[in-house]
Amino acid sequence: MPLLSFNQVDFSVGGPLLLDKASFSIERGERICVIGRNGAGKSTLLRLIEGEAVPDDGQIVREDGLRVARMRQEVPAGLAGSVFDVVADGAGDLGHALAEYHRVSHAEQVDAAALARLHERIDAVQGWTLESRIEGLLQRLALDGDAAFDALSGGSKRRVMLAQALLGEPDILLLDEPTNHLDIPSIAWLQEFLAGYAGCIVFVTHDRAFLRALATRILEIDRGQVSSWPGDYENYLRRQEERAHAEAQANAEFDRRLAQEEVWIRQGIKARRTRNEGRVRALEAMRRERAQRREKEGQARLRVAEAGASGKRVLRAMEAGKRYDGRWVIQPFDFTLMRGDRVGIVGRNGAGKSTLLRLLLAQEKPDAGSVEHGSGLEIAYFDQQRATLREDWNALDNVAEGSEYVEIGGRRQHVLGYLQDFLFSPERARAPITRLSGGERNRLLLARLFARPSNLLVMDEPTNDLDVETLELLEEQLAAYSGTVLLVSHDRAFLDAVVTGTLAINDAGEVEEFVGGYSDWERQGGGLGRRHAPPAQASAAAGAESKPAATLPASTPERRKLSYKEQRELEQLPSRIETLETELATLQATMSEPQFFRQSGERIAETQARLQALQGELETAYQRWEALESGG
Incomplete structure (x- = not known):
């Protein structure tokens, strides 16, 4: 028997149905990835599975006693207390009592009377098993229960939220973009942890490497229709292409027959003498069917406005380094970026990737050495913090800045038409920027960035919140870009598809240069160290080492000279x-x-x-x- 079934479920939030007669089941042990365009209804589907939202029509059937937990896309604001407190909060009143017991028992001066009352209260409901589960989860996820939650990094906070979701031992674990704001070691660890999880997982992600490693089934939301694709992501891609071709052929045949019937109905007196009323009713039905057809949402068309060629040498760092509070964040290093290079920067969260980027762009002054820029540079910068978007302007103003036209590839284009290439309708283009989703903000920043003539594209985490289709289009555009690209990303598939070289920053602030993308870097003996250990343990281990690991394992044989x-x-x-x-x-x-x-x-x-x-x-x-x- 399925854990949960959707039977002819409809759901909307105004406008076209997000889910239209959705029917599918979820079985034990599955790892299901929900995919679809931004705004297609992926997070809504998770809310319906959890029970936070109810369908407008149809039925959701749950197995008796079904336990569902969801880790949301964003860490809720206002969470405070220790890590133990936040995890225990997922268990309601008993969790609150355990959190209070933990706080009182760990205080410098223990209130014996309060401790006794709490002990008696927890004892009465046999609550010590829950405490044991919390401690076990903290150990498995490498979390310090006494650490202050609000002092943690974004990645560590998400691990705490995962522990909170796992506390209830859910039959279905819902994960909404679980890799957002995680660095590569944390993503690799989470991937391995979830691969060994015994329960059912339903997740939303734009990280294709993560998707490929985990998914045993794909649920696609497309124009309100939910379709199930057994097997892995590669099987889905093959079958989706076949389906798209079949759909296009069926629509073309339908439109051809409809056009023939429209010619027939307009033939005048001669046709009316022999008019078949059944044929007339069939034509009316065809018109209604055509009017109700929901066309596939347009595909984004990303095009970059390119400036003239820069000098052959774009920039050069000579023993350049950056120090904060007496500590080297970026140790002195040498690096030359040539015209046409596409270089990715990787490292743990907090390792100094954005600092390295600003150092190379001369936005930060080096504390050692120097950074020289070549001639004729026109830089376009995609900021991780989205600082280049003005909150008091709408999307149109952020791109146009008072002009009605942009010039792309030597051709003038009206800014509204240009924004439609980035999937902004005229209404969304004029809407306040505060109403845009994370994905829309990212597409808007790309639109603004690509409208500026450039020969050096600098991108700090450009893939966050983009759907898979837009990601793949961005990859194609960057591959075709004749200028130079410098980018920071945790998306392994994106790095492999785009970059020709990699700068890796280790925990000691040392910068190493490798040829190729992320997978090439790993094959050359790189990697962020202990990728499959929980990140906190890996960081602690790295901090205890006096010297970073060698670039290649000690067992690597000496390179043979080629004939x-x-x-x-x-x-x-x-x-x-x-x-x-x-x-x-x-x-x-x-x-x-x-x-x-x-x-x-x-x-x-x-x-x-x-x-x-x-x-x-x-x-x-x-x-x-x-x-x-x-x-x-």
Whole structure:
């Protein structure tokens, strides 16, 4: 029997239904990821599962005694007290009594009378088992129960909220964007923890690496329809593409038949003499069906206004370092950024990534060494704190700043049309910025950023709150950008897709440079250290070390010198890979066109066979490149 079932559930908050006749079930042991566009209703679905919201129509059937807990997208404001207090708060009155007992028993001067009263109260309801569960959770999540909650980092606060959600031993654990504001080690730890969790998990995330590692089923919300896709994310992507193609064909056939009937009804006297009233009623039904069709929301079209080329050397740091309160936050390092480079900056929360960014941009003055900028730089800066958005302006004013037009790629475009490319309707474009969601604010900042001509894009956590489709479009745009990119991100898939080099900051403030994205960095022996240990333990261990770990493990064999033939092969492989990728992209674009499937079956089969062969050749080329790079 399912833990929970939705039967023909409708829900709206004004306007089109967020959920339209939604029907699905949740079984024990599943790890279900809910995906959909920003505003599609993902968080609403979690609220309905929890019981915080009730459907407008239909029925939600729950198993008797079902326990559901939700970790919200944002840490609630106003939480205070110790970590133990906040976790215990999830258990109601008994939790409050245990929190008070914990506070009194840990005070410098213990109030024996108060302690005895609390002990008796907890004893009466056999509440010590709950205390044992709290202590066990704190140990599993590497949390200090006596630490002040409001003094914790954002990532540690989210671990406390996870402990609070787990306290009730829920049958269904709901997680809304659990990786937001976590650094890569914390995400990796959470991923491993949830993979071993015995209960059912329903989660919303934009982190594709996290999604791929955990999901056993996908629930997609698209124009009010909820569809279930068994299997992993890759299976969903394949089947979604097939469904989109079938839907487009079905809609085209329906529209063709409707157009024929509209011609027939307008044929005049000759047609009216033989008019079939059943056919007239069928036409009216077709008109109603067409009017009710909800078209797929437009896809964002991200385009960057590019300035003229900068100098060949964009910037150079020479023994540059930054110190706060006598401590090196960024130890002196050397680094050169060349035109066309796309470099990612990674490190734990608090390691100094944003400081490093400001140092390279000359917004912070180095306490050692120097930073030199090349000629002709036009910088566009995406700020993590969204400080460049004016709260007293609407979206239109934030982008236009009094002008009616923006110039993108040498073409003038009205600012309203430009904002529609970023999925802002005219109404949303004129709405106060305070009414925009986190995802809309991020898209607005991208719109503002991309409207400024630049040849150096600097982005500090650009992926927060963006849906997966917009993320993938941003990746494509950055890959096509002819300028230079410098970005900070905790999104492993995003880093792998965009960057060509990585700057890693360790806990000692040392900056190391690696070739490639996040996965390349790990393969080269990098990593933020003890990724699978709870972050608090990892940080403590790192702090106890007198020296950072070596770049490569001690067991790494000495690199073999390549022969002349192998060296030539290594030099030629990048252009070979680029040629294969270009042909593959062209072939995929051809196959996505509706007319492709109107060809003969033989021609379709030939093209699909070529696609598979190309994918195999590309994988082999990458493996060979990696082997030669490592001295194989």
